[in-house]
Amino acid sequence: MNFELTRALYPELEVAPEIGSTNDELAVRASSGSFTDFGILATLSQTSGRGRLDRSWVTPPGKGLAVSVLLSLEDLEAESVNERLGWIALAAGLAMVDAVNGVLSAAGSEPEAKIKWPNDVLIRGSKVCGLLGVLAAEGRAVVIGAGLNLTASREELPVATATSLALNGVEGDAESIADRVLVEYLAALQSGWRALSSGTPEQVEQLKAEVRANCATIGARVRVDLPGGMEVRGIATGLDETGRLQLRESAGGELREIAAGDVTHLRYE
Numbered sequence: 001m002n003f004e005l006t007r008a009l010y011p012e013l014e015v016a017p018e019i020g021s022t023n024d025e026l027a028v029r030a031s032s033g034s035f036t037d038f039g040i041l042a043t044l045s046q047t048s049g050r051g052r053l054d055r056s057w058v059t060p061p062g063k064g065l066a067v068s069v070l071l072s073l074e075d076l077e078a079e080s081v082n083e084r085l086g087w088i089a090l091a092a093g094l095a096m097v098d099a100v101n102g103v104l105s106a107a108g109s110e111p112e113a114k115i116k117w118p119n120d121v122l123i124r125g126s127k128v129c130g131l132l133g134v135l136a137a138e139g140r141a142v143v144i145g146a147g148l149n150l151t152a153s154r155e156e157l158p159v160a161t162a163t164s165l166a167l168n169g170v171e172g173d174a175e176s177i178a179d180r181v182l183v184e185y186l187a188a189l190q191s192g193w194r195a196l197s198s199g200t201p202e203q204v205e206q207l208k209a210e211v212r213a214n215c216a217t218i219g220a221r222v223r224v225d226l227p228g229g230m231e232v233r234g235i236a237t238g239l240d241e242t243g244r245l246q247l248r249e250s251a252g253g254e255l256r257e258i259a260a261g262d263v264t265h266l267r268y269e
């Protein structure tokens with residue numbers, strides 16, 4: 001597999017013909033000391049991809065892109081680690097939104113990709129990409145993985161809420177679409193990561209503002225299923241300084257911060 005556009009800018013890109021999980025593989029490598037900051041591993045055939053809480057990410061072989069990038073936390077100042085960690089998956093989501101909107105526009109489709117908090121990218125309410133960040137190498141690195149549906153048909157997608165780029169007018173074989181998206185995704189991720197890891201406070205705020213502006217969850221009426229089984233409903237009003245979702249359960253009620261949970265956008269139900 002060539003990935004010419006991406007290799008021209010990222011010669012370190014490694015493409016596996018088939019792999020269990022790109023996230024697991026990079027995490028194992030990071031733990032065993034083979035640690036390349038911004039190391040990139042991709043495949044079009046991931047056989048056991050995972051989402052949060054060990055849920056599975058399923059794509060027909062050859063029809064989805066799985067890509068993981070290793071980000072070193074070693075240069076992050078200790079006091080900013082907590083604030084900035086929560087934003088890594090959101091910055092990756094923003095990078096994927098940019099990349100997906102680029103190929104949608106080039107195909108003459110509306111660039112309507114948006115972030116769904118905390119770790120999905122939607123096109124008009126349907127999930128085209130899931131992201132998952134995991135800590136690796138005893139907390140010295142984060143592996144940020146993305147699964148993106150490229151050419152799967154509606155019947156081939158595992159859930160009714162999923163969509164693919166092909167279903168949104170993007171033409172070409174899986175590899176050429178993957179190459180076009182990947183080069184944009186990596187460039188945007190790198191710039192987001194630079195801001196988060198070594199940017200000035202203004203650059204960090206700028207990144208956060210872009211995430212907020214591209215987040216479909218903000219302003220939506222949502223139901224959040226919290227870890228432990230509780231459920232809350234309300235209007236999502238924003239993201240706080242550490243990337244938590246702010247929710248107002250009733251008009252004039254207090255804001256509540258959600259660190260983790262399954263969000264359903266109720267207008268899409």
Ligand code: ATP
Pocket residue numbers: 050051052053055056057058059119120127128129130131132149157158159161162163262263
């Ligand atoms: P949700 O989008 O339902 O809130 P989530 O953000 O927790 O879920 P993850 O756990 O990151 O999602 O991803 C796993 C979930 O994504 C699965 O439970 C399944 O519902 C869905 N899924 C699995 N494979 C795909 C795919 N190829 N395209 C879209 N959605 C998928």
